[in-house]
Amino acid sequence: MEKIPVAVLGATGMIGQHFVQILAHHPWFEIAALAASERSAGKPYGEACEWVLSSDMPESVRNIPVQECRPNLPCRLVFSALPASIAGEVEEEFARAGYIVSSNARSHRMEPDVPLLVPEINPDHLDIIPEQQQRRGWKGFIVTNPNCSTAIMTMALKPLMDRFGLQKVMVVTMQALSGAGYRGVPSLRILDNVIPYISGEEEKMESETLKILGRLQRGPDGHRQFVAASLVVSAQCHRVATRDGHLEAISVQLGRKATREEVIGAFREFRGLPQEMGLPSAPVPPLVVRDEVDRPQPLLDRNAGRGMSVVIGRVRECPILDYKFVLLGHNAIRGAAGAAVLNAEMLVARGLIQA
Amino acid sequence: MEKIPVAVLGATGMIGQHFVQILAHHPWFEIAALAASERSAGKPYGEACEWVLSSDMPESVRNIPVQECRPNLPCRLVFSALPASIAGEVEEEFARAGYIVSSNARSHRMEPDVPLLVPEINPDHLDIIPEQQQRRGWKGFIVTNPNCSTAIMTMALKPLMDRFGLQKVMVVTMQALSGAGYRGVPSLRILDNVIPYISGEEEKMESETLKILGRLQRGPDGHRQFVAASLVVSAQCHRVATRDGHLEAISVQLGRKATREEVIGAFREFRGLPQEMGLPSAPVPPLVVRDEVDRPQPLLDRNAGRGMSVVIGRVRECPILDYKFVLLGHNAIRGAAGAAVLNAEMLVARGLIQA
Amino acid sequence: MEKIPVAVLGATGMIGQHFVQILAHHPWFEIAALAASERSAGKPYGEACEWVLSSDMPESVRNIPVQECRPNLPCRLVFSALPASIAGEVEEEFARAGYIVSSNARSHRMEPDVPLLVPEINPDHLDIIPEQQQRRGWKGFIVTNPNCSTAIMTMALKPLMDRFGLQKVMVVTMQALSGAGYRGVPSLRILDNVIPYISGEEEKMESETLKILGRLQRGPDGHRQFVAASLVVSAQCHRVATRDGHLEAISVQLGRKATREEVIGAFREFRGLPQEMGLPSAPVPPLVVRDEVDRPQPLLDRNAGRGMSVVIGRVRECPILDYKFVLLGHNAIRGAAGAAVLNAEMLVARGLIQA
Amino acid sequence: MEKIPVAVLGATGMIGQHFVQILAHHPWFEIAALAASERSAGKPYGEACEWVLSSDMPESVRNIPVQECRPNLPCRLVFSALPASIAGEVEEEFARAGYIVSSNARSHRMEPDVPLLVPEINPDHLDIIPEQQQRRGWKGFIVTNPNCSTAIMTMALKPLMDRFGLQKVMVVTMQALSGAGYRGVPSLRILDNVIPYISGEEEKMESETLKILGRLQRGPDGHRQFVAASLVVSAQCHRVATRDGHLEAISVQLGRKATREEVIGAFREFRGLPQEMGLPSAPVPPLVVRDEVDRPQPLLDRNAGRGMSVVIGRVRECPILDYKFVLLGHNAIRGAAGAAVLNAEMLVARGLIQA
16 A cells, blocks of 8 residues: 655644654655744754654654645645644644644634544544535545543543443543643652642543533534533543653443443453554554552553553442542553544545545 | 650651651650660660651750660650551550550551541540540550541541531542652652552541541440541542652532632631640641642642641532542641641640640 | 842842842841843732742742832842843943842853852952952942852862862762753653753853962952962763752862861861851851761752751762762752852952942 | 573562563573572462563563572573572572573672673683683583673773773763662652762772773683773762663773774774674664763663663763763663673573573
8 A cells, every 4th residue: 555645733842753753654654744833944854853752763754854834735634733822723724725634732622513533432523524624615624632631531431431321520630741742841840749730631621521422413404513422520630740641540420330340341342443443553452451459550551552552440439429440541642643643544444535 | 834755656767757856846745765666776866767857857866765665665645656567556555554645557546445636626536535544444545646648638628517518528649758658669669650559548538537527426325436427538549759748639529509719718717626725736727728720739838837737729619529629738747747746735735644 | 237228130030039038038138129021020029920939939029019120229239140141231231330249140250350259268359349340430340159060069179279289170960950940951851861961061160160269369460360270170060850959979189198087177177258257148067078978968968058058978089089079059049049148248248238 | 593491580570570571582592480589489470570660571471480599490591680698609509500690690790710791892701611610610600790880881991992091980870770679769768869879889880890891811820810901990879860771971081192083983883792793682883872962861862772782972071081971871781681691692602501
């Protein structure tokens, strides 16, 4: 198969670098262009970019000249790692010009005609795309992935909802530094400390979850629309001194009684369309359940399934809701770059992108 | 006033050192003896003890010869920083011999004739002491303080229970390293990591809380007995890379509706008997409510009220229960040594110890 | 004694906050004005400043309105915590207008008519001031303190030079995060890491040391000039994950043979003019020698002498040069704000500032 | 080629785990037995061992029953990760019984008939083995690798000595936590701290280096003996809060003048016998020279060459000696388990072990 040329918008930032690392060795995609701010434009990527990942920059991208984020890139599919402050406008410009945008930015996530896609959970949400194109008069379109904390949590909620129903979710996060971007958290702010606040994060977890787990259905006017899942989420978000891997202490109230074994079984047996279709980035299994009393841990479990699996542990009864458990996922991979790449793979598999 | 001679059992450990530091400058107490394991006995304290606190060892204790933990110490009041493995037996031996034991160990906390005392909350629980002495045939007695996470949480729950009633408490902790003792957490285990498990901690929070907030009443046989508070606690406990200060994300369901202002007012206006009596270790106010969006933080708030205040922030509505908030307290002071010293001050104030 | 009104330039940054904290309780000085960038000007200090020190902002400064850094402040003495990028020009403007500037910025440190003052070492360097004023036509003047790593190292070198002569100094630093400013080191850059490079630091240590330890003498033309000390310094600088306190592994070649006891004696007996005159910020002793095999440590020793003492340990023979030892000092206090305040105290004591 | 069966002594400790991880996928060796203390004996490895490495335990070893460290293991080659307290005796027992022992313990390193082997540096030191066997009446023999800090430093010193001569080496280390073993450094000791002392480490660096870089020659009595290299080493060792990777700030005095380019060329062109022979664990190149101003860094460079390369940066003139530079190596791989495996590969290549 000929590889599909792709570009990365915001390629010099930390999430942009994760995109580059994943795409440099991707079986379906190949990097045709790297775009960033005006300041970087014109320089070779190896020079424009202060590489911060712990594995070295792939040799193949070092000499690619960085371009500006204008819709004149030699490809049809672009991944957006743009900061929210400019993503809204730039991504629309690309979609209008016919590009397919797989975005990690929050700008369009909650719009009524944009899929907030987790391919294991709601691949049918892609059916909104024709409406998006029609309503906006676009030849291209935008697909988004969730906020990192939400992305990993919903992976665990989906099988619970499907098997037992799901009514309430209390979640307390302990989020890694990389979730704030490379310069996001000064060392003096976090060494020997925990910050009990992340701007906008609790709101995102409480709202995005409902859209992701919701249904896409035809309204009375024949148009498709998202119907939020009927559950309540309460989130409390904290920044802790870990490099990667968001940890979440979760308690859930189910729709019907279930035994601990049934709950664990639901996690273990969960498979989504990406696993069935064998998409390249689809982890098998998507949910890893550990039996040890003190797992998952960010240090030990964040790279499970090459950062695409979500790891669950300590499933036990909750005296207030029904079950509590601990969950971990790699925020920069399953929660960002890897998520957007898996979304694009699903677009290819569904025929929405041609090579 | 002549100072009351006291001894510390387990004086060379980290909590023992906190006792020494507090007592070395205490207005009512003076250190008459320091006791530890056989291995240390006979040596001057300055030699027997690897001092680990960040302020230097008080000069006045350097040359005190360490004694064994036998009930032949020249005082009537002893503070116990013994490890649970031996605290049970040793503390009983002292109480039998006529000593008053203010213990930080968990061994006797849940026994039906031992006060689990937080002086701001349940000073009347001391009324069980005559029954303890009579039943066991002791001339002395044992008073305990709660587990560190429970000690600081109950300080915030008490005014809520009193004003609005309290039905459910969901708590997720992010606990400091010192809670595990000086050698408790290897650096390789926690650097760039979170451990989602602390042995026995969740059980302690779920059970001790009910005793602390419960009532002491006369049973049908005329004997006093503790009646657990009728509320449900669900705890999830984590170890994070902070030196001191346990952070807790809490969500509560109250007995009746209350506004956010009323909840904050309940915290701010809370005073207990120690504040009324002006006990030396009683912080004023006992609960500090911060308005900043990102407080309390372990690094910035753990020393509030010289480590005896509990700091609360981010009071807001919870979509599932009624209110959520973040709480911080110094685990080694308000949650351990400082708590036991305040307990002893209350014993003096109530006339249970004479100088 | 009436207090001398002072101002802080760059009062909202981290070093500015250290100035504020020290001056808020100073026996000789009182804060008459706080100045910062245009952006902060007009706001109350409590609002303009994101306070980052671990003790709370002094109440007394909360409502002081921040002013711009223009020479219209109601005092004669100003402390400069300005960034080097603007310090050069602004400080000159103040000196020209008649202000006495005690600066922590590097801009004027190496100029031939500006004292690079460490009051314990070279108080006579103040004699250059009349030349500075005359040559530049200023009514005020500028006095500077050294770079943080240099400030603490020279304190230990001075008694060695005086007693034994000093020829070579090899120094390897392990510097704290606060040396780079509050936002200077992103957490992802330093967690589980060491950075073996600090821009310009090695050059500063190698050159400033020679001026500080050098002599001020009259040249053939009758003018005073600094003569650099005739020794060689070789520095290698590293950033490590500590909050405060620069650690330095030092090896020295002396001018004559000395025993280990003589070297330790030189450190222990060292006193400077500030100690003799009892200046308020002068630590006694200025050099603390610890006997333990594993001290000094940043965590345990940085606050010695309220951050103004320098702590030395592990004095032992070096197989290549003569002696090696480990040295620690609080970079933000002895190495910055505290140094500038002590400098100002010396100016007062010498009659260069009147109340 | 049939694989050579091997055993690991001390297999459950952290270095033992590194051995297991390396050997589980080794092209020449296969694990025939895992041995540890009595306490572990009899249990499957997966149960006896608290696995602490960040990649999961290899599946293939989970069910291997742990044996005691007695010379009845089904192989001829054993790797020793035993603690020094017992390594001396146990390794001798194995050698006496005919086993070839590749040891990471310090017990026999400095003995006059035991090779202290770094295959890139002194493969000819293996010629002492017949004397070792003869003198001790052993059928087997012992080969050792250096202390971790010394192992990585000598890799850089060798090409300097060969090309320019080498007279003096000043080294200041910043060593990772794993160098002290999994439980070696309590988190409370090192978080926000540096420890300027590691027991015995400076002595090892100062003495082992001379043996490694020395010659093996025939004495007047016809026997071979080690002649120490004629250079002087002065070491200052520190523990810092990094997980893996020892960083060393080094300054050297050469035997003759050399330009910076020549020094860098000596590093870059360095190849040893392992590289020539293509041994499986031999990194190519053995020395990596980075041009960036702020490299090497533990976080980014410790896995260079799968942990077997040594990374050098910041080569520049030293005002006191000739050149200074920064050096990094993976202490647990190049400095321990990987070193012992490379040693064994060299034994195989030299015909000292047969399959």
